[in-house]
Amino acid sequence: MQAPRLQPSLRWEGGSVVAVDQRALPRDHRLLRLTSVDQLLEAIRTLAIRGAPAIGLAAAFGVALSAHRNSTGGRVDEAAVRADAARLIAVRPTAVNLTWGVRRAAARLDGGPDAVLAEALAMLDEDAAVNAATAQRGADLVESLTPGSSLRLLTHCNTGRLATAAVGTALGVMVTLHGRGRVAEVLVGETRPLLQGARLTAWELGEAGVPYRLCVDSAAAAAMARGMVDCVVVGADRIAANGDVANKIGTYSLAVCAAYHGIPFVVAAPRSTWDEELADGSRIVIEERDATEVATLAGNRVAPAGAEVYNPAFDVTPARLVTAVVSEHRVFRPHPREADLTSPVTP
Numbered sequence: 139m140q141a142p143r144l145q146p147s148l149r150w151e152g153g154s155v156v157a158v159d160q161r162a163l164p165r166d167h168r169l170l171r172l173t174s175v176d177q178l179l180e181a182i183r184t185l186a187i188r189g190a191p192a193i194g195l196a197a198a199f200g201v202a203l204s205a206h207r208n209s210t211g212g213r214v215d216e217a218a219v220r221a222d223a224a225r226l227i228a229v230r231p232t233a234v235n236l237t238w239g240v241r242r243a244a245a246r247l248d249g250g251p252d253a254v255l256a257e258a259l260a261m262l263d264e265d266a267a268v269n270a271a272t273a274q275r276g277a278d279l280v281e282s283l284t285p286g287s288s289l290r291l292l293t294h295c296n297t298g299r300l301a302t303a304a305v306g307t308a309l310g311v312m313v314t315l316h317g318r319g320r321v322a323e324v325l326v327g328e329t330r331p332l333l334q335g336a337r338l339t340a341w342e343l344g345e346a347g348v349p350y351r352l353c354v355d356s357a358a359a360a361a362m363a364r365g366m367v368d369c370v371v372v373g374a375d376r377i378a379a380n381g382d383v384a385n386k387i388g389t390y391s392l393a394v395c396a397a398y399h400g401i402p403f404v405v406a407a408p409r410s411t412w413d414e415e416l417a418d419g420s421r422i423v424i425e426e427r428d429a430t431e432v433a434t435l436a437g438n439r440v441a442p443a444g445a446e447v448y449n450p451a452f453d454v455t456p457a458r459l460v461t462a463v464v465s466e467h468r469v470f471r472p473h474p475r476e477a478d479l480t481s482p483v484t485p
């Protein structure tokens with residue numbers, strides 16, 4: 139069956155947010171039309187809209203929806219909109235992009251609902267430019283870190299156009315490297331429990347013609363030990379001022395393994411994912427999600443009834459395990475360059 143061509147994950151159309159329903163992919167390609175803040179909150183909570191940049195943009199549109207609903211004669215009921223804004227920020231606590239999106243849109247409340255919407259639309263446009271710049275800079279960086287012509291990359295979760303408004307962050311880097319003829323293979327971790335790697339990244343890489351193989355998350359260490367990985371490239375949900383990185387659960391184990399094997403570990407994320415208010419990652423709030431995500435597989439219960447579950451959606455990778463964080467405007471190296479590749483780090 140010919141895969142339907144994916145549209146941008148998010149757009150504004152006729153007073154509503156139109157979003158690809160990521161819960162259904164790759165089985166079904168369906169769109170959601172969201173006209174209220176409550177609908178938008180539910181879409182973000184259930185991961186119909188997901189990925190740090192995408193939820194930041196969606197939250198900005200949420201403020202625009204609220205501003206339109208709570209205004210009369212061009213005057214906005216700011217208290218009502220700020221209450222909705224607080225709910226939007228709280229719906230997923232780890233990604234700082236939500237706060238960023240809400241704050242940027244809410245800063246235009248003085249100009250009325252159309253000014254708020256104009257800001258959200260501008261942010262959507264900017265994301266495409268941010269993605270393009272990050273992808274080029276990130277590809278340059280990975281090339282500089284990895285001698286040899288043919289690269290074996292490893293990634294986790296989904297960081298492509300479903301998670302952003304354009305080509306993506308880490309996935310954009312990989313697509314760009316593929317365009318330069320450098321990619322032999324991308325190993326994609328399935329990303330339990332919600333399988334963003336298996337369902338979404340595999341879909342996007344396939345569509346872009348990038349050679350990939352899927353593996354269970356726990357195969358990553360063995361692949362590194364067997365010399366099958368030249369560089370790990372992932373995204374982020376919140377980055378503290380010192381370079382500690384919160385990202386999808388399992389990222390920290392990949393960083394530990396990469397350091398042990400002397401493999402570069404690169405994070406690609408926009409400036410909006412940096413939280414300069416946090417000196418380090420110790421105060422990043424980690425979202426814990428419902429037990430059923432772990433206790434079931436494709437809708438079937440796999441754990442015994444009553445099994446207790448620990449289901450953190452994210453973890454924090456310490457900066458010392460990160461080779462570099464690349465964004466649209468810089469490459470940040472949390473620790474001295476000599477330590478990058480020459481001596482494996484013992485955690």
Ligand code: MRU
Pocket residue numbers: 185188189190191233294295296297298301302306307308334372373374375385386387451
């Ligand atoms: O729970 P999710 O699917 O929203 O988690 C997404 C991730 O962890 C991504 O790696 C991150 O948001 C970067 S997306 C460009």
